Amino acid sequence: MDDHSRHGYGLPYPQVANHIADDPTPKDQAIYVPSVSPGFARIAHNQKWTRALPAGIGPADLNFLDPQNKLFRISHAMTSAGQALKQKDDCIITARDSSKTLVIGDSGGYQIAHNRLVINGDRDRLQILRWLERVADVAMTLDVPTGPILSNRDYKFKNSQDCLAATLEHLEFFQKNRSTGEGRIRFLNVIQGNSTKECLAWYDAVKKYDFEGWAIAGPMRHNFSYLCTLILKMAEEGQLQKKSWIHILGTCELEAAVMFTALQRAINEHINPDLRISYDTSSPFRLISKFLIYTIPEFDEKRMTLQSALIPDGDHFIKSDYRWPWPSALGDRMKISDICCRPKYGRNHSRDTQSDYYIQHHNLASLCYAIALANRVFDSESFSVNRSIAISTGAGVRAIYDVIKSSSMVTLGQYAPTFKNLRHSSEADGSDCDRE
Numbered sequence: 001m002d003d004h005s006r007h008g009y010g011l012p013y014p015q016v017a018n019h020i021a022d023d024p025t026p027k028d029q030a031i032y033v034p035s036v037s038p039g040f041a042r043i044a045h046n047q048k049w050t051r052a053l054p055a056g057i058g059p060a061d062l063n064f065l066d067p068q069n070k071l072f073r074i075s076h077a078m079t080s081a082g083q084a085l086k087q088k089d090d091c092i093i094t095a096r097d098s099s100k101t102l103v104i105g106d107s108g109g110y111q112i113a114h115n116r117l118v119i120n121g122d123r124d125r126l127q128i129l130r131w132l133e134r135v136a137d138v139a140m141t142l143d144v145p146t147g148p149i150l151s152n153r154d155y156k157f158k159n160s161q162d163c164l165a166a167t168l169e170h171l172e173f174f175q176k177n178r179s180t181g182e183g184r185i186r187f188l189n190v191i192q193g194n195s196t197k198e199c200l201a202w203y204d205a206v207k208k209y210d211f212e213g214w215a216i217a218g219p220m221r222h223n224f225s226y227l228c229t230l231i232l233k234m235a236e237e238g239q240l241q242k243k244s245w246i247h248i249l250g251t252c253e254l255e256a257a258v259m260f261t262a263l264q265r266a267i268n269e270h271i272n273p274d275l276r277i278s279y280d281t282s283s284p285f286r287l288i289s290k291f292l293i294y295t296i297p298e299f300d301e302k303r304m305t306l307q308s309a310l311i312p313d314g315d316h317f318i319k320s321d322y323r324w325p326w327p328s329a330l331g332d333r334m335k336i337s338d339i340c341c342r343p344k345y346g347r348n349h350s351r352d353t354q355s356d357y358y359i360q361h362h363n364l365a366s367l368c369y370a371i372a373l374a375n376r377v378f379d380s381e382s383f384s385v386n387r388s389i390a391i392s393t394g395a396g397v398r399a400i401y402d403v404i405k406s407s408s409m410v411t412l413g414q415y416a417p418t419f420k421n422l423r424h425s426s427e428a429d430g431s432d433c434d435r436e
Helices: 038-046 109-113 122-135 160-177 196-206 224-236 254-270 283-290 353-383 391-406 409-414 416-420
Strands: 031-034 076-080 102-106 138-140 186-191 213-216 245-248 276-281 292-299 304-310
Touching: 031 353, 038 353, 102 122, 122 160, 138 245, 160 186, 160 196, 186 196, 186 245, 196 224, 213 224, 224 254, 224 391, 224 409, 224 416, 254 276, 254 304, 254 353, 254 391, 283 292, 283 353, 292 353, 304 353, 353 391, 391 409, 391 416, 409 416
Parallel strands: 031 076, 031 276, 076 102, 102 138, 138 186, 186 213, 213 245, 245 276
Antiparallel strands: 292 304
């Protein structure tokens, strides 16, 4: 068996800080963390369903943060100040069992990037800081994203220096005003930038603020040549050895998932045995806006992808006994009539709000399954002389291990063609940072 596939097993993780007992995600894997929509979080908590649930489903079964949930359970979730800051009602985030779950809080960077959140001085900063401390276990510091500079002419900040200057003011405030003492939240210092040069300059400017970990955002967030460059630089400067967490903002691609796992394993073996890596998207909750639903993962020699399709729709499905076509913990128990439940009557679909919550739950379970399957299949192929699945990703995993083990920029340079062959190899891929 390839030694690299076993790296990380049996490492001494802190029982409270970085590993939850009976966590569905193995402790040697990077953790996918869904950014949960406030609407779903509320309804899954208050359980005020307006019609009968699918056969065999109880009112509390859609609360995937309940450690006793036998339908589908995860242990990590994200919530954002940009969406939930003023929410007063309890939800599955605020009412969770904090000994069996971990919540990551985003400070609102996505909303700043889309001109939906404006920070006007210390009062706004303090409101976000105290909300993060109250709700989350791990959280982003307040940052100003650089990605919109590439495409949004109306963006308030015209260049990366403007974004950095505002972020430094936020960091100064967070460092001076954060709560101290036992049980305090762990903050992640966010790194932005639209090129390797910009990102490294950003890191150099913010590293003087001593928080508990790092978050990596912006268009460079899943460029693995840049990520390895950053990790080597951090390790050389002692900026990783005592940190507990790295979070990658806004990605859930299956290839990225296995490479984040490879990066965590390499860091655990060669730099810091206690560090965890996580990554997030809100895709399971937002996909419905495009009338799409996750179906099944597909693996071949080039790619690993989770396919999507149009949501089955139409009045002819109302009261139908046809089973829901796509597998998931909830989907396996549904009929199409659980989704298509009322005539269109001039509307563009036959769903109601409860249908949408079912679809969001299905999407999340499908994505979590696909990520877990990608990691399992990818590790199992370590037994094979010749990989047959995502060959370029396999080469990327090997490169990550060798680069981190060597602690050498020279080795990183030798693997430049391998990293260039990966999906997000350009300096800035043009995608926006999905932080909603």
